[in-house]
Amino acid sequence: MEMKSITKTFPGVKALSNVNLKVKAGEIHALCGENGAGKSTLMKVLSGVYPHGTYEGDILFGGEVCQFKDIKDSERLGIVIIHQELALIPYLSISENIFLGNERANRGVINWSETTVRTKELLETVGLQESPLTRVSTIGVGKQQLVEIAKALSKEVKLLILDEPTAALNEDDSENLLTLILELKKRGISSIIISHKLNEIEKVADSVTILRDGQTIKTLDMKMDAVTEDVIIKGMVGRDLTNRYPERTPELGETIFEIRNWEVYHPTQADRKMLDQVNLHIRRGEVVGIAGLMGAGRTELAMSVFGKSYGKRISGQLYMHGREVHLNNINQAIEGGLAYVTEDRKQYGLILIDDIKRNISLSSLKKLSRRGVINENEEVLVAEEYRRKLNIKTPSILQKTVNLSGGNQQKVVLSKWIYAQPDVLILDEPTRGIDVGAKYEIYSIINGLAAEGRGVLVISSELPEIIGMCDRIYTMCEGRITGEVERQDATQELLMKYMTRSRG
């Protein structure tokens, strides 16, 4: 497969210019680049989402020029793309999902026995032990990812494109998935993997192509060229990132926020305890990390503390500046000096159809208004101030946030909460899906907040990030705090040991 000098322009933006990509048969090819570098656009061109004629350049598959009119065209040749946001129908069964749009049918009448038998075969291939009749909504994200791959296999895939396949997976599931991709390679299926996780690329890829600003920077052979993470990062950002975490000398003050004996039950399953006797504290100027695998209860902890937005039968005490506070709804939490930056900024953090200015002011309209009337001029000044301070890259604060890259979106969410002037910020996966350069900026912002004397609680799945950023780290497992580690003692191995310290 080869893509030759692909150029794709959107109104006003050149998303790709003269991009070349060459994937050999039976290899795993990684595609790296900052957010907005053009990876996804390139893959959409390849899979026919952008039909022939809307871009310039040629796609060659097996030596022949292809002109895809739609996704079906590319699938016919065996090019299948699995998008970052999984495209499964939650209320249909695994087998119905696998053969969706490709039903085993005769004149529109579905042959269910054949469907079930084929599904079983496919599930075996991908190593998923579930009944073909299981509803997709009842299985976890990791397994859903496997269903997607089974679906791709059902279409006799020759080239599998995976867009950030492990972004939502925990370490175990990621590991499984990567092994599966290596397995598929042995069967002669090539893959293109888009990923921000450079260690994964090092593990599985045969070669890697780096994109930056819509251009191919270079293609490297993993074995011949002795590729390391640093080499890839350098290619992606165009500069040496000698230090991935900005320097900081913490100045710790007294304890400003404390959670004691915190217990929370599941919102619908009445007897399921989600958090059990959680105790933690944050000091002034301190960056505290919470490490835990998926399902450890990190987000549940953050949300239940933030105005009881999660869970039922919540018990325990919260202390702000040593005084007990009762934060029974989100407004009380905000007024009490708490801010929570959600894990999923598109769904829970931003009003995507609104502009930057309105998003930044949303939590603090009271400050900008008198008797309910907003001073829009002040609002513009505030938005401009934060655009400058947090270096939000945009032509105007009137830009809709849906048009921003992940890093800039996150900066808008951070602006909103910093402007609310909280004493304690809880940041849930603050750098998920954000490219390396923007991550560094986000880290600097976090450090700035700590330096101003606020407390920051960082929840992250990336251990290097937690270790690089935090003064003190709590580990969680099954809704309990299982360890507390000071920065100087923290190693990935130690944290992982605590994070898997389950009760049973």
Added chain:
Amino acid sequence: MGAISEIFKRNIRQYGMIIALIFISVFFQILTDGILLKPLNVTNLILQNSYILVLAIGMVLVIITGHIDLSVGSVAAFIGALSAIMMVDMQMNPVLAVILSLLMGALVGAWQGFWVAYIKIPAFIVTLAGMLLFRGLTMIVLNGQSIAPFPKAFQKISSGFIPDFSGESSLNVLTLVAGIILSVLIVYQEFRTRKTSVKYGFELPPVWIPIAKAAALVIVVNLFTFVLAQYNGIPNILVILLVLIAIYSFVMNNMTMGRHIYALGGNEKAASLSGVKTKRVTFWVFVNMGVLAALSGLVFAARLNSATPKAGTNFELDAIAACFIGGASASGGIGTVVGAIIGGLVMGVMNNGMSLVGLGVDWQQGIKGLVLLLAVGFDIYNKSKTA
């Protein structure tokens, strides 16, 4: 030039609809040999469409929150019936009856808002039920019969005009004066906007843009008042409408309440996690809709001078259509009060024009349906082009 094309692009939907409104008006003006814009007919246009425009104001808020209200026609009929019982049967003072009617509307809105906001039943279902429920109640309280006539004072809501200084002149002087006062306000507003921009150090648009804008508005306003002045002057209902438009536009654009409504419609979860009391806002939007539906019912009853069991039939559909023609998004978060009014006027002018040229109701319905589809189609085409 870049500046205007930028402004134009950002507001293409609004300007597009204004242009469409002008185009349709000119089209029917020619087709009806100039009857459409005769002073009498312009006055009629306002009176005929007032109750739909009142509904459209409330409806656009409901639609911005991502909901819909199918019950407003029935609610209007129900409140109209109650007001008739109070004023005609019970001989109540009209002012008191109007206040009680509006309160009843608020109660109806609160009933529906409760189910939508707190019990989380989809608004489509709650208000579909409300549509049946309140239509049924209307027939029950009216015993299936009409009640008439209303007191003279009450009828004035829909048929009265603001009295002129003197009855001598063939032109209504007060109307012309009102036009001039409005013109002064428009110019003052543009001037003030520019002054605060200077104060805050914002980048200023070239001087001719505000001047052109103010000039266009002043011309339109004075043409309009001049036309009205040739008939009976300013209808009472026009004053009510203008006040409502001004208040609701201000709330939606300049107040935290409006901001919360837009945020809620744009992304309910994010709004909630940002401290917007989403349930409470939804509830109040429905209460507000109830009050405006009640007002619409009163205006309609006053115009008809009777309360009938069939009043308000299909009002909800006209109001919803007005919002969508005026650029509101069915998925919530997008829409303006002024847009909904323009959408309502587009429908109103078409109705009136088609009637004047003698098209039957059958054709009118069909053509209105196509216009709705085309307007929203144009909107979506535009969005996909700019995205």
